[in-house]
Amino acid sequence: MKSPAAKKGLKQAHISLGYAMDDADSLLARARQAEYDALDMDLNWPKMKVIATLADAGEEGMSLTELAKACIREMSTVSSLLAKLERTELVCRAAGKKRERCRFVLTEKGRDLYYNRVRNSSLDMFFDALTEKEQQELLVLLQKLIKNGKEMLGIDFVPKFLK
Numbered sequence: 001m002k003s004p005a006a007k008k009g010l011k012q013a014h015i016s017l018g019y020a021m022d023d024a025d026s027l028l029a030r031a032r033q034a035e036y037d038a039l040d041m042d043l044n045w046p047k048m049k050v051i052a053t054l055a056d057a058g059e060e061g062m063s064l065t066e067l068a069k070a071c072i073r074e075m076s077t078v079s080s081l082l083a084k085l086e087r088t089e090l091v092c093r094a095a096g097k098k099r100e101r102c103r104f105v106l107t108e109k110g111r112d113l114y115y116n117r118v119r120n121s122s123l124d125m126f127f128d129a130l131t132e133k134e135q136q137e138l139l140v141l142l143q144k145l146i147k148n149g150k151e152m153l154g155i156d157f158v159p160k161f162l163k
Contacts, residue, residue: 032123038121041118042088046073048118050081051090054106055114061094061105072146072155 029045036043052064053070062070068078082104085091088112093102106114129134150156 022118028122028126029151031126032052035122039113042084046071046077047081047085050078050085051106051110051114054091054104055111059105061103061125062104063096069156072150 019081032045032048036045036048050067053067057070064082066080066084068075071078073081074151081159082091086093089107090113091104094105096102130138
């Protein structure tokens, strides 16, 4: 059993880690936003995350539900982002599978933006502070934290009888 002092030290370490993660995210977000602003296309990280996720999905695209789950965002938030991306002709709707109403895919303009115009130089510069091995270790640790956070919040929960 941990002593009260050890528990207090662990709690303080958790708080420090939480602040450090938030600070790193804030700095990275500011750098990314400056890069997106240079494109003069009213982009931000949430929109780019949707674009990147759809780029990974390819021509098949994704349903709203799949996209919200992949982006770890509420469906209403993703729906609002998609509406904005549709207005700027970066995303369009395609026929859905079976019972799906529709799927979302990148337009030619959206693919051009993602593959040719967005450089992600800020990401490269930010993570250049770490060796390739450290980057891989960080990715593994962050994926572990994301999995734990999803379990803690009941995200992606599937009842045993549906497994």
